[in-house]
Amino acid sequence: MVSFLIRRIATAIVLAWVVLTLIFFAIHTVPGDPAYQLAGGDSGFTEEGLQQIRESLGLDRPLGEQYANYLLGVLGGDLGESFATGQPVAQSILRRLPATLQLIAAAAVLAIAAGIPFGAWAGRRRGMADALMTSVTSVALAVPVYVVGALAVLLFSVTWRLLPAGGLTPFAEDPMGFLRGLLLPAVTLSLAFSAVVARMTRTAVIETSDRDWVRTATSFGLTRRRVFNRYVLRNSMNPVVTVVGLEIGSFLGASVIIERVFNYPGISTLLIDGVSARDYPVVQGVVIVIAVLFILINLVVDILYGILDPRARIR
């Protein structure tokens, strides 16, 4: 297990470096002068002023030197300072990251809580239940997340005024307000995911139920309910855990849309604002954090997978 972990962590570090390098050169290659965005493009600025901004941001130095400085900074735990605000990027990310993690965690819990029982029920009952599950999940998968979000806001916020249309009150300030603010974005984000989890669970349950050892267990006199709950369901979880891991990672991408629709103050909003302003340190910092999160989530999934199926540790 220890060598398995070391191997996975070493791979994660290399992956993080590759992502850092790619995003650094990609954002510096994209057209759009950060100095011009910073000057505001409104009035008053001169070529002399723009050049001074470039120098103060270090953009006048060779790209290789900028990369080396940035890499050294990151190794020392410094993600640089935002061009736009002058604030340390790490500080901005730390301020926004909890909201994104809360959103992802809430969506994952909702999706797992809804998807696994629904899929297990359909896989066990089959027939009409299976058809119903297939239809419902098809709809959930077919409707784009921004449409679901927009409809949710129109119904629950604008029409019925039950929940806020956007924003998030910090938990410490108002726990109820926090939950109210989290509910719509989390449900929206979880919808398609719960459909995937339900389908995967259903397929895994059907496959597992058809195994010989299930018939053997039943013939030993164990009740069907016990066999299902204790053996079939547990043995169906490996593929479900894998899908959960991959899908939680993809939440980081989907949250970009969710945060936009619900004006949710997470790191995706920070990323979009950073790209729009060509705020290189912010873009690089957020992408690195997202990549590291993705890698960590997959690492946890691999470990869980190893616990559920010891054969995986050997591979």
Add this chain to the structure above:
Amino acid sequence: MSYQLYGLMHRGLMTYSGKGEVVPALAETVEQVDSLTYKFMLHDGLTYHDGTPLVADDVRAALLWYADPANSARSYPGVRFIKDIAIASDTEFTITLNSVNLSFLEYLADPSAFIVPQNQLSADVEATNGAGPFKLESWDEGVGLVLTKFDGFYGADDVTLDRIDVSFYSDATARVNALLSGDVDFIDYVPWESYDQLEASGFVVHGEVGVFQSAIFNVETGPFADPKLRLAVAYALNRENATAAAFFGHGTSLFGVPGSGPTGENLWEYNPERAKELLAEAGYANGGPKVHLLSNSTYVFLRDLALSVQADLEAVGFEVEFTSPDWPTFTEEAVAGKYDVTVQGNVGNVQDPAGWLPRLVQPRPEANKSFGYSNADLDAALAEALAAEDAGARQAALDRAYKLIGEDVPFATINQRMQAYAYTDRVSGFEVMLGFTQPYSVNNLINVTITG
């Protein structure tokens, strides 16, 4: 932080009143001694939000900092005229200009020409310690901020709100939904497509026209180096269609220089036949030249305007290639002149055309002026108008400038857009400023009351 918010946190020597007139602010009185000299007297006992006294020396430091071209200040075009600031006491000082500028006091009213402690005069520092009506209580960067009334403000008795919670909604639909759902009481930058919906839902939608849009050209290389083809564009534009396409009809057509009176406002007309004649005169009788129309995908209304311009140009014979990258890419390409024609928004930072027109017709690294444009006669006419002390001579110089603009077409104006604020019926007392001061209307939140 945007200059709209500066108006709530900061003050300069002058400011704008409810409808947009220039009035004294930190200066209690202003006396124009002669055409080049202004004597200021500050209010007694002025302090910044942190309690530090605000004195004449701070004013001098701030204005000279804005007057340094390296600092790229918005008020630079006006404060660069300052020759000397002589301080008589902590509250009295005299500013001498190096040439006449009738708009000088208006430049001092620009929300970004605020006075702050000298340690905040830096491009690397976000100036948050001001002397304006509200002080910054908390700021969640990119999310929102909380402002509370500053009791040390010189006009604190007239400030009706105790606190303003500002939330940033970059997405227009989310902003409208926030108002419709009751999350907020007031929104700015109302998208044009939502005016009717909001009004039908019982909200007040209150706006004025101010910012104007123009077709601007690369006059250094390509077809639009020929003024005949620029003039052809000015005649080809169907402004009514453009306003309908981009602003759902919420705007007014422009056929010349906005706010310039009869001699400057009617330079062109919608006349596609005349446009075709001009194309023929320029050597394109059998079809116009191929031109690159650059727009952007970030500001949808500018893209929609550009699409309308594309249709108008194709209707008279131009062959148009259309591209619309994101805003930063667009600005970089526009500043580098990588286009033939584009559509941009502009607003004068003073009302006087002699004050704001030079920015649009003189060489500067800006995306919202024609690339490579320069016209010595036009520059001379505008400089003469700016420096003229006699009203008749000033108007004559301006008329000469308008005539040159009409013929040489450094830009072809399209329309002035309505820019609106929307709020619940609990909000009262909000005024929208007129003309180019419209974007500063958020200043007027200090006089708003909210009931219930």
